[in-house]
Each structure stands twice: as structure tokens, then as C-alpha cells.
Amino acid sequence: xxxxxEESKQHVEELRRQLENPESSAGLSxxxxxxxxxxxxxxxxxxxxxxxxxxxLKQKQEEAAQKAGAExxxxxxxxxxxx
Numbered sequence: 001x002x003x004x005x006e007e008s009k010q011h012v013e014e015l016r017r018q019l020e021n022p023e024s025s026a027g028l029s030x031x032x033x034x035x036x037x038x039x040x041x042x043x044x045x046x047x048x049x050x051x052x053x054x055x056x057l058k059q060k061q062e063e064a065a066q067k068a069g070a071e072x073x074x075x076x077x078x079x080x081x082x083x
Contacts, residue, residue: 001051008044015040 018024019033028036 012040
């Protein structure tokens with residue numbers, strides 16, 4: 001994810017340079033330039049939000065794995081006591 005974020009930041013910067021260069025953005029309308037700039041920034045923001053949520057998601061995954069392991073042990077012990 002960090003790599004994607006870095007690539008996104010580079011993409012935003014590259015796009016900004018292209019849009020500021022009259023030669024490369026000559027065929028684009030003002031709306032098109034603004035839309036491309038906005039799309040790149042929104043992608044970067046989504047990646048930043050996803051990275052910010054990673055620690056919480058990892059913790060929830062670990063808790064779920066521990067709970068699943070405990071339930072599995074409980075089922076095995078209940079099966080043995082019936083036999």
C-alpha cells in the first residue's frame with residue numbers, strides 16, 4: 001500500500017506538471033484538466049485513508065483468528081468428552 005501511495009503522489013505531481021505545460025495540455029479544456037487533477041488527488045486520498053485503516057483492520061483480523069482458534073478448540077474438546 002505504501003508503494004501505491006508513493007506512486008500516486010508521483011502521478012499527481014507528474015500530472016500537475018503536464019497540466020501546467022501549455023504544450024502537453026493544449027488539447028484539453030479547463031474542465032478536463034480540472035477533472036484529471038481532481039481524480040488523481042481523490043485516488044491519493046483514498047490510498048491514504050486505506051493505509052490509515054490498516055492497523056485497525058489488522059487488529060480485527062488477529063482478534064477474529066484468535067476467536068476462531070478458541071472456538072475450534074472448544075468444539076474439539078466437546079467432541080472428545082462425548083466419546
